[in-house]
Amino acid sequence: MLMRLKLLLSLFLLLSALLGGEKRVEIDVPTEPLRAKERLYIGSFLAVGYLPATSRYVMDAPIEGVVEDLNVRLFGTVKRGEKIVTIKSPKILEIEADYINALIERDYYRNEIKRLQPLSEAAIVPKKRYLQAKNDLMKFQTKVQFLKSLLRDWGLQPDQIKRITRTKRPDPYINLYAPITGNISDLAVHPKIYLHQGDHILTLIDNSQVLVKIALPLAIAKLLRPGEKIYINDRPAKVREVAPTVDKMTQTIGVLIDAPISILPGQKQNVTLQLPRRAFVVPPRAVVDIDGESGIFVKRGKGFIFVPVRVLSRTAREVFILSDRLKEGDLVATSNVISLKGAWEAGDD
Numbered sequence: 001m002l003m004r005l006k007l008l009l010s011l012f013l014l015l016s017a018l019l020g021g022e023k024r025v026e027i028d029v030p031t032e033p034l035r036a037k038e039r040l041y042i043g044s045f046l047a048v049g050y051l052p053a054t055s056r057y058v059m060d061a062p063i064e065g066v067v068e069d070l071n072v073r074l075f076g077t078v079k080r081g082e083k084i085v086t087i088k089s090p091k092i093l094e095i096e097a098d099y100i101n102a103l104i105e106r107d108y109y110r111n112e113i114k115r116l117q118p119l120s121e122a123a124i125v126p127k128k129r130y131l132q133a134k135n136d137l138m139k140f141q142t143k144v145q146f147l148k149s150l151l152r153d154w155g156l157q158p159d160q161i162k163r164i165t166r167t168k169r170p171d172p173y174i175n176l177y178a179p180i181t182g183n184i185s186d187l188a189v190h191p192k193i194y195l196h197q198g199d200h201i202l203t204l205i206d207n208s209q210v211l212v213k214i215a216l217p218l219a220i221a222k223l224l225r226p227g228e229k230i231y232i233n234d235r236p237a238k239v240r241e242v243a244p245t246v247d248k249m250t251q252t253i254g255v256l257i258d259a260p261i262s263i264l265p266g267q268k269q270n271v272t273l274q275l276p277r278r279a280f281v282v283p284p285r286a287v288v289d290i291d292g293e294s295g296i297f298v299k300r301g302k303g304f305i306f307v308p309v310r311v312l313s314r315t316a317r318e319v320f321i322l323s324d325r326l327k328e329g330d331l332v333a334t335s336n337v338i339s340l341k342g343a344w345e346a347g348d349d
Contacts (some may be wrong), residue, residue: 003265025343026303034298036280039231041313041320042220042273050213050256051265055206057179061195064154065089067171074187078178078204085189085201087174092154096170099147102140103165108135184207203267211240212259212271217293218246221253223275232259236320280309280326281318286334288313288341296321297340299331306344 069086072078112133112231151161157176164171185205190193196237212232216224221242224230228239236274263269286296295308309321335338 005113013263014295022138023335023344024300024303024305025340027336027340027343028302028338029297029333029337030335031299032281032283032286032334034280034326034332036242036278036328037320038276038278039274040279041315042216042275043165043313044270044272045216046261046271047212047214047216047263047265047266047271049263049269050211051205051207052209052211055180055182055183055209056309057204059084059176059196059201059204061087061199061201062153062176063087063089064091064196065172065174065194066189067189067193067195069190071192072184072187074184076184078182078184080178080181082178083175083240085176087155087176087195088172089174090172092151092156092174093172095138095147095150095154095162099144099151099164100168100170102143103168103332106140106144106309109140113137121329138146174317176201180204180206184275210263210265212237212261212263214253214255214259214271214273215247215250215252216255217252221255224255227338229276229277230257232257232271233261234272234274235260268273270349279312279322281322282332283317283334284314284319285337287319287321288337290341290344293346294321297337297344298326299333304333305338 047092054078065087066089067085067089070084071082072084078084078231113130116130116133119125120127148161148165151164152158154175155177156164157177158169160171160175163169167194182204182207185203187202188200189202195201207224224239224242225241226241230237230239237257237259240256240258246253259271261269261271282296289294289296290306293308294311297304298307307323307325312320312322314320
């Protein structure tokens with residue numbers, strides 16, 4: 001009891017000295033060397049798996065017809081270029097018939113121009129007849145190109161179109177192939193079902209490209225830039241995009257991160273974030289507030305001075321701080337800090 005009274009007495013017997021204009025409190029309390037870390041802890045946040053548009057493909061029927069063959073199953077895996085479904089379409093036959101007729105007319109006028117050109121130059125046939133043949137050739141060349149593009153848009157593959165062009169024989173089958181490698185997340189058709197143009201067939205998902213979406217406070221989001229390195233769960237990652245607007249309800253900014261963590265689209269998971277920035281760390285008990293300003297007590301000579309700091313973030317064991325008046329290795333009061341604070345404030349009375 002006597003020792004406690006002596007300690008309390010020493011707190012109020014301030015031995016202040018003016019060294020370089022700094023107020024000082026001389027009291028014996030435990031200290032620890034100030035440590036620096038190369039990663040700044042930002043905090044723990046709720047992350048959501050986000051799927052980029054390029055990793056999700058919705059396949060609809062390009063034209064009406066009957067599902068002749070189906071080569072996939074629900075939740076199954078397909079590789080890019082693998083055949084998914086075959087549709088037999090009577091509608092495509094009509095377009096192919098127009099295409100074949102346009103090919104025949106085009107070839108006819110090509111030969112007609114070859115025949116009429118020397119005759120027109122020799123004034124054996126009227127030049128008007130030759131020019132009319134050229135105009136007809138241009139008309140059917142344009143029609144051939146239009147119908148070829150239409151067949152391609154409606155699902156015919158380039159090798160099918162080449163075969164129809166060469167043989168002048170129609171092909172009623174349309175094969176649809178996987179545009180990306182991934183898994184079938186939904187399947188809306190089965191063999192022998194009749195599809196109308198635009199009917200949904202399936203959705204293909206590539207889970208290997210899932211990003212992490214996190215809503216961050218404004219103060220933290222302003223520190224981030226696209227392409228910047230960041231650490232998520234102690235693993236290196238990269239900032240993909242930062243939202244240009246603030247969420248009105250939560251007053252946060254959305255950030256997309258390329259992160260090496262296993263997360264599915266829509267899945268929620270708590271993660272910790274760190275930035276590769278240098279900061280000092282002290283125990284939570286070392287930081288006190290005096291006159292509305294956060295700071296720590298640093299050993300200077302035989303006493304302690306109060307150094308205001310900028311508190312960047314906190315964990316259960318550490319507080320990340322910055323100050324131009326600190327250097328690594330400074331001795332910081334880590335015990336009886338409240339007593340130091342009381343002595344400091346008493347000295348102002």
